[in-house]
Amino acid sequence: MTHPLNVIVATDCGSTTTKAILIEKVGEEYRQTYRGEAPTTVEAPFEDVTRGVLNAIAEIEELSGRTILEGDRIITPNQSAQGDPKRGVDIYVSTSSAGGGLQMMVTGVVQNMTGESAQRAALGAGAIVIDVLASNDGRLPYEKIERIRTMRPDMILMSGGTDGGAVTHVVEMAEYIAAADPRPRFGSTYRLPLVYAGNTDARPQIKTILGEKTALDFADNIRPVLERENLAPARNKIHDLFLEHVMQQAPGYKKLIEMAGAPIMPTPAAVGVIMETIAKREGINLIGVDIGGATTDVFSVFNGLFNRTVSANLGMSYSISNVLAEAGLDNIMRWVPFTIDEQTLRNRIKNKMVRPTTIPQSLDELQIEHAIAREALRLALIHHKSLATGLKGIQQERTISDVFEQRTSGKTLIDLLKLDLIVGSGGILSHAPRRIQSMLMMVDAYEPLGVTTLSVDSIFMMPHLGVLSTVNEQAATDVFIRDCMVYLGTCIAPIGQGKDGERCADYEIALPDGRIEKGQLAFGDLKLFALTREQQATVTMQPAKQVDLGNGPGQSFTKTVQGGVVGLMLDGRGRPLQLPGEQAARVAMLTRWYQAVGLYPKGS
Structure with a gap:
């Protein structure tokens, strides 16, 4: 970059909503200052993703008083050098999952070996894997061919075999793909991108079978030897082809790519x-x-x-x-x-x-x-x-x-x-x-064990910061720490089960103001203590003999924990979490938990 990046606009085109944020350099650090959002416009009647982008940026313009758009164009670079500090931005970057994201099919020889390695490579590149085909997946040849033909993926990743090993299974899979002659999901005029990242010995045969029928590309073998996975080359290749082929076909993406100052x-x-x-x-x-x-x-x-x-x-x-x-x-x-x-x-x-x-x-x-x-x-x-x-x-x-x-x-x-x-x-x-609702949703769904800190993305800007970090890591890190991450607090969850109301553990909490909170955590209890992000508390717990806090059943433990906007949560509901089967009892228990964390007023 020749000019400094002081004003940055970033968008994330999601399947439902397009989110835009403005990041400005304030003194020596970067801060997220304004945000706007608009419905994503990749589908009919608009069929142009840039409409939603421009609408979301227009909202930022209105809120910030900065002129960013000139018709359908984003003004870059920032015009402050020309004497108008409120006109233009230094760079525009974007991420996208609109139009269903990148949909891929992967193939391997053994389903839970090379098939799974290929799946990990595709997932790591940001793809949705719509099917995994393997020599031993139990489907007959005509079923595999039919599946490849009907799924219409954006891209196929082929893997299989270690370098120097047998090529027959990989070649067989290539023949199925050739027989299916799959069409891409978007764009009827171009050939389907296919990445081959399997046994290097099979490359000449793969080229003969698929070179004419697909836009074939080669990457290093995902599983060169059985003991090692090598996913990065295939991931990078998928990412490049996604930009070159798939993105170009989705409605309005050509314009979006031209607008953006980074991939x-x-x-x-x-x-x-x-x-x-x-x-x-x-x-x-x-x-x-x-x-x-x-x-x-x-x-x-x-x-x-x-x-x-x-x-x-x-x-x-x-x-x-x-x-x-x-x-x-x-x-x-x-x-x-x-x-x-x-x-x-x-x-x-x-x-x-x-x-x-x-x-x-x-x-x-x-x-x-x-x-x-x-x-x-x-x-x-x-x-x-x-x-x-x-x-x-x-x-x-x-x-x-x-x-x-x-x-x-x-x-x-x-x-x-x-x-x-x-x-x-x-x-x-x-x-x-x-924020307590976010914390409770994650604790209920994930059932964390022992001591776990929980946080949430404040206004949903992680995608924007991810793409920004490829251009300016300091800007992404500054905004991430100061504006993005909201620490909710710490959850302490003993492992074990017991009857509702029985003793789960005794606790002693040394709070930052010098007070000591003592009490008993019963099974079925949720307790919340106010503790800010800047504060720490030392928690000592003595669990019942069948209860484990990470040191073994019945063993006491002491830990210094950090607070957050919600605070410190002691979760005595048992692990794994079990709710009563009978509806009235379950509603009563949920109500009790919500009252304990202040979501319902007591007695409601």
Whole structure:
């Protein structure tokens, strides 16, 4: 960059809403000053993503008094050198998941070995994986061909085989793809991008079979040897092809790419960048979640290993009916703190799917959405755990028949007892009317163990900061620390179960003002203590003999914890969390919990 970046405008084109933020240099640091949003316009009647972008930026113009647009053009660079400090911006950057994001199909030889490695590579590049095809996935050849033909992905990633190994299975899969002759989702005139990242020995045959039928590109083998995954080259190649091919076909993206001063990133990839940055900077284990209208992305960094999964069918507007289908009505009903009949609940969920941009108008509607969000978050974490695993198929004595029977299983890397931080992002968490609601949604869905800090993205700007960090890391970091992350507080959750009202643990909390809070935490209790982000408290707990706080059953523990805008939460509800089956008892228990954290007035 030749000129300094003092004024930056960034947008995130989501499936439902396009969000714009203005970042300005104030003194020596960068701050987020104004934001605007508008409905995304990738679909009919507009079919031009830039309309929503310009509408969101127009809102920032109105609020800030700065002239940013000249017709349909963003004024860059900033005109302050020409004597008008309130005209123009230095750079415009953007992320996007509009139009359903990047939809990919991946192929491997063994489903839970190279197939899963390919899936991880695609997910890490910000893609939604619509299917995983493998030689041993149990489908007949004609079923595979039919599937490839009907799915219409934006891109295919082929993997399989270690370097120097057999090529027959990989070549067979290429022949299925050639027979299917798949058409891309957008743009009928161009060839489908295909990345081959399998056994290098098979490249000449792959080129012969698919070179004419697809826009073929090669990347280093994802699994060069069984003991090692090499995902970065394939991820980078996917990202490049996404910009070159897929983005060019989506309505209005050509214009958007020309407007932007840096490559457009898929929203999930941008959020992943910022999550990895936090974990590395602070040396912690974290789980991050971005719950959107169509998808829920989960990110984790454990012992420096980054993983991302996308649950393409779990979201709060377009995919809300899928949450109902996957979780089941009973699982959603168990979080609703009032009596409601099944049909009314179903109707409300369907209404949201039909009108995805509406927001709750009453407390009842809000609580139903929060109940659905808990289930979407819970299911997305289960999905993430199943994919964030160690490498499968190594360090075990097995025969080839075991491989094809899929008896192998990598151990999940997600250990909730070693988790330091949960970061929540997305409309339902960022825009909850009260921060305690966000904290409770994440605690109920994730059931953290032991001591965990929780935070939320203040106004949903992680994607913007992820793409900004590729241009100016200081600006992204400044805004992230000062304006983006809102620390909610710390949750201490003993592991174990007991009868409601029985002793779970005795606690002693040394508060910063010198007071000592002593008491007993019973099973079924939630307790909240005021403790700000700047304050620390030392908590000593002596659990009942069957209860574990991380040091073993019955062992006491002492820990100094940080507060937040909500404070310190002691969660005595037991792990795993169980709610009464009978509706009246369940509603009474939920009401009790909400009263304990100040969401309901006592006696209501």
